[in-house]
Amino acid sequence: MFETNYRVFFAKSVARLLTPPLFIAYFISRFFLESLNALLVPFFYLVVSLIWVVLVIQFKELSQHLDARRRGAVLVPKTGLTIEGAELFDELNADTVNLRFLWRDIILTREPQIIQSVLSTHFSDFEKGPLLKIRALTRPFLVGHLYDLLKLDPFLNGAPPARERVRDHHLFDKYSNIIISLIQQRSLQNESLDVQDLFGRLTLDAAGEFLFGTTDLQTLSLPLPPPAKRSKLGPKGTRPDDTVAVGTYSGFVCAFEEVQVSIVHRFRYGPLWPIVEWFKDATQEHNEAIDAWIAPLIKKALEDKKYELARS
Template sequence: MFSKGLDTPGILFLRRPAFYAASTIVGAILCIRFVSKIWPGIPLSLWLVLLGISLPLSFAGRVKLRQLSTRRAAASIGARPIPCLQGKRVGNVDLMFKFLEIFRTGYPGDGLDEVVSDVGTIFNTRMLFEDDIITIEPNHIKALLATDFDNFEKGDKFRATTLSLLGTGIFNSDGEMWKFHRSMTRPFFTHDRISHFNIFDRCADEAIPSMKARFRAGHAVDLQDLMLRFTLDSSSEFLFGHGIHSLRGELPYPHNTRPEVKSVPDGDTAEAKTAEAFARAFAGAQYAISQRFRMGPMWPLFEISKDNTKEHMEVVNAYIEPILQNAINKQKARPSTDDASLQETLDEDTLLDYLVRRTTDITILRDEVVNIMTAARDTTASTLTFTLYFLATHPQVYSRLREEVLTKVGSTSRPTYDNIRDMKYLRAVINESMRLFPAVPFNVRDSIKATTLPSPNPAEKPLYVPARTSVTYSALLMHRRKDLWGPDAEEYDPDRFLDERLRKYLTPNPYIFLPFNAGPRICIGQQFAYNEISFIVIRLLQNFTSMTLSPEGQAPETRPPAAWASAEGRKAIEKICPRMHVTLYSYGGLWVKMTEDGEAC
């Protein structure tokens, strides 16, 4: 296990730059001492000039020496350096600001797809003199996640960036700490546990009547907002045994629509405000983390005087910690039980009940709960948002899927695990949505020791990855490669997961589709997520006969820019603005109108 103290943002920020700064200053001093010996009595002004010249020269020499060292190390093992982007400014700062602006306002993957066509499917951005490799090669991602798993970790940079939110939980840890969290949590995600749909049913029973009320009043509904509430309530009930009940709060109204005034009981108002405050704080902390990723290694400079997650996490912790403490107190009051008794009580446990039987350390529990909630809420809501987006824009898919729902489940019956397992078209619809819009479009690993990755061209030497180097991989860009998925790779077609294209492309090369990662760190909640997504989609299609986008519901500035129409690929036909922080989302929401089925309950 690692120490938090060794991985604080300040220490991490200083570690590598301090090394360069120290070597630069030492180089400058040695240069000055050499000159002073052959030319004594130099005036102060000249010393300052010499210092001003020697510092950048020494730094440039240090950078050049490192590049030469990398080339020699690569050559010594029969490898070659990864192609590096060449910007027009020192340290590729022009490229850094270009990508930051694209990340903030552009379409996911903008800029990088151009680099791929010019440079290839793996390249080194080397921004601010830091190696940062980007790849969309399935064999490389396979090495990062599986075949060379022990040599790649989340790493200090990722951990320091997310520490104030995720602590040392399962998604933010490596080595023994990661093994501890995984072994503690994984047994809970069993077939028997994930097949219990009571939680999903209760949340759906709150979500759907709210939708119907809005539609009957003639208003559009933001399904992205609704799915975020749905996944927050279901994940909190799954974790704690009682939901946050954000679905009971007032749904947002469409752009330029005057809210209807209605009286709400004081108790409901207090509960709604608590839920809204928690949801807003939780989202705010995640947004602050995403901003750090955008700024790269320079982000601590922008938080010298203030941790941008602190205020948000105070609200989150104020809600969570009393729940944790109550569970700990109950566990300490219970008589000791053996392993057999623990197993017997598993079916009635919440995840928190299960966890406190294994540890009463409130920090470990807090980190684990926040990690699970982050994954359960954001990634599932993202997948639901884009699945519903495609259903709204592809009426033939909606009709075919609804026919499967009515045939396999009926118009009013509650979906079961066996129903969902038997619905092959539903699984194809979800998979195709995750292919084009994977919830986590970019991910990263850090190399521990120097290693190599296979060249995309087998005739060329392997590619050298130095030790302690970040390697970013993009499922989004890989999922859209026409050489991996066929000429229609950017089209939405669920049948590709059912027809001969499945056997042609995916079956022989499973690492081209990674919505849940792979290898030892594959998502432990994968089946839980499939069940939750499937359940609410089924319930929606039981209750509504059709769905269409209502773009007038969102603010004009959040709609796709007119310039997108002349772009290539999906960008030209997109009806919403996909954006990303850690996960993908629809900028401005997903506003729809739906036609109610009079026979559905």
């Protein structure tokens, strides 16, 4: 069962890690160190806990080496966080690297075959673990739909497109033509265009029709951000418009970008981020704004789909 309360998840994780060493320390102090000074007892418990954590880390690394040897594989080369961009891979002359931050493996890759395996051919083997889920607060049902989308994509799985998938290419062609038209309009007016915003709208509209069979999103038909200096910046890009009210597309975009920023901050704190947000969830308000816009649209799309199936 996926734990949605990150405070409970963090408490359980700490309990699982520290219960064994605390029990061992109690057993040793109770039966072998009865004369131990009371002032030294907390220090003794701390030392035993630190030794236990070190042993757990070393045991995991040893298990990885033994498993790699058994499979005839090579471990991913490790590097530091001080290297950025393409230099990260060029420094080690590798397409897959391990950042190994705070005793945790962080694997980055640019190898096409690995990306294809993770996203398509072996997608079900790479389910998000509990730590990543609780940090990103990913909706499980969206992950399931993402799998259906990716495993059927002929460009990702290497299979030739089947006749029944032709409609999906028409969807891409339909929304691509809308984007081209918008670009041409701005070009004729000699005005700049926020490409990030444009492709974000393409993704929403195409995914809405592909996954849920709805054309109600229509974000490409909404006003685009004003060009150049007249536009206002949001957390990660230009705002669609000056309205950021809850339940509007602009409010959705700003909230979605704020969640992305919050998740990046969580990665900076590593596994200790729940302590920083113990009294206030940094994503709760933004998640509510996201749901306020997207949930009614998805609900209506699912109801329409159910109605069409009932009629047929």
